[in-house]
Amino acid sequence: MLILKNEFMKIKIVALFLFLLPLVLNGQTINDAKDAYNKGAKTFSTDKDSTLIYWEQGLSICKTLGTPGDSLRMKIEMYIPGIYYDLAYASYREKKFDEALKKLDKAMQVAEQYKDEKNIQKVNKLLPTANFGMGNNFFRKNDLDNATKYYEIAVQLDPKLEKAWYNMAQAYLKMGNAEKMAAAMDKTFELAKAENDTVTIKNASKQCRDFYYKQGLSAASKNENATALTNLNKALSYDIKFVDAYYIMATIYNKQSKSSEAIEVINNALKYEASRAGTTRLYFQLGYAYAASKQTAEACSAFKKVVDSKDKDLAPKAADIIKKNLNNCADIK
Numbered sequence: 001m002l003i004l005k006n007e008f009m010k011i012k013i014v015a016l017f018l019f020l021l022p023l024v025l026n027g028q029t030i031n032d033a034k035d036a037y038n039k040g041a042k043t044f045s046t047d048k049d050s051t052l053i054y055w056e057q058g059l060s061i062c063k064t065l066g067t068p069g070d071s072l073r074m075k076i077e078m079y080i081p082g083i084y085y086d087l088a089y090a091s092y093r094e095k096k097f098d099e100a101l102k103k104l105d106k107a108m109q110v111a112e113q114y115k116d117e118k119n120i121q122k123v124n125k126l127l128p129t130a131n132f133g134m135g136n137n138f139f140r141k142n143d144l145d146n147a148t149k150y151y152e153i154a155v156q157l158d159p160k161l162e163k164a165w166y167n168m169a170q171a172y173l174k175m176g177n178a179e180k181m182a183a184a185m186d187k188t189f190e191l192a193k194a195e196n197d198t199v200t201i202k203n204a205s206k207q208c209r210d211f212y213y214k215q216g217l218s219a220a221s222k223n224e225n226a227t228a229l230t231n232l233n234k235a236l237s238y239d240i241k242f243v244d245a246y247y248i249m250a251t252i253y254n255k256q257s258k259s260s261e262a263i264e265v266i267n268n269a270l271k272y273e274a275s276r277a278g279t280t281r282l283y284f285q286l287g288y289a290y291a292a293s294k295q296t297a298e299a300c301s302a303f304k305k306v307v308d309s310k311d312k313d314l315a316p317k318a319a320d321i322i323k324k325n326l327n328n329c330a331d332i333k
Helices: 002-026 031-043 048-065 065-091 097-113 117-138 144-157 163-175 178-196 196-221 225-238 242-254 259-270 278-292 296-308 314-324
Strands: none
Touching: 002 178, 002 196, 031 048, 031 065, 031 296, 048 065, 048 097, 065 097, 117 163, 144 163, 163 178, 178 196, 196 225, 196 242, 225 242, 242 259, 242 278, 259 278, 278 296, 278 314, 296 314
C-alpha cells in the first residue's frame, strides 16, 4: 500500500514538472502575459499599434504556457481581429488607401484565422470603397490603367457601388475606349435611376452626349459619314434637344443629296433652338435642302429668313443663292 502511494506521488511530481517545464524553459509566466495584456489595455483608446504589439506578445506567452494561459489567450483572441480592422480603418479614414488595403488584407487573414464573422463582414464592407479610393488616387495622377484596375475591383466586390461605375466611365472616356465607357455608363444609369440620383443622371448624360458628338464630328471631318451619323444619333439618345448634333447631321445629309432626311432633322432642331445665330444656320441648311428637292417656295422662305438675320457670313450667301438659283424668288407670291 505504501509502495502504491509512493508511486502515485512520483506520477504527480512528474506531471507537475511537465506542466511547469515550458515556463521554466521560456522564463515567462502567466504574470508576464497579464502584464502584456494590461499594458495593451492602457493604450487601447489612444495607440492601437502599441496595443497590438503588447497583446501579440501576451498571446504568444499564453500559447507557450498551454492550459494555464488558455483563459487569457481566449480573451486576447476576442479583440485581436477588431484591432487589425481598426488600424486598417484609421488608414482608410486618412485616405491612405494603399496602406489601408494592405492592412485590410491582414485584417481579413486574422479574422478568418479566428473565425471572427463580425470582422470578416466589416472588412468586406470596407474593401469596395477602399479600392474605389485607390482608383481615385490614380485617376488624379492620370494613371488611367491603374485607375480602371481598382474601379473594376471595387465593382466586383460591390456591383451596386454607383460612384465606382461612374468614375470608371470617366476613366475609359479619357482613354477613348467607347465600348467600356458605354458599359460603365449603362450600369451607372441603371443604379442612378434606381436611387433617383438626378444629379448623376444629368452629368452622365451630358458627358455621353459630348463624347459621341465629338466622335461624330471627327468622323464627319474624315468623310466617314455612316460612322458620323451613328455617333451623332447616339449623342441625341442622351439629349434629344442637342441642336449641334442635328445641325451636323443636316450638313451630312445635304452633302449626300438626302434632302428629305436633312429637312426632317432641321425641323426637329428648330423645335429646340431659340437663338438667332442658331436658327440662322439651321434655316440656311433647310433652304439648301428645299432647293435641292425643288421645293422653291419653301427654299425661298428659309433663305429669306437667313437674309433677314443680317448674319455677316450666311446672309450674303443666302442672298446670292436667291439671286442666282431661285430667280430672286420672283415666282413666289
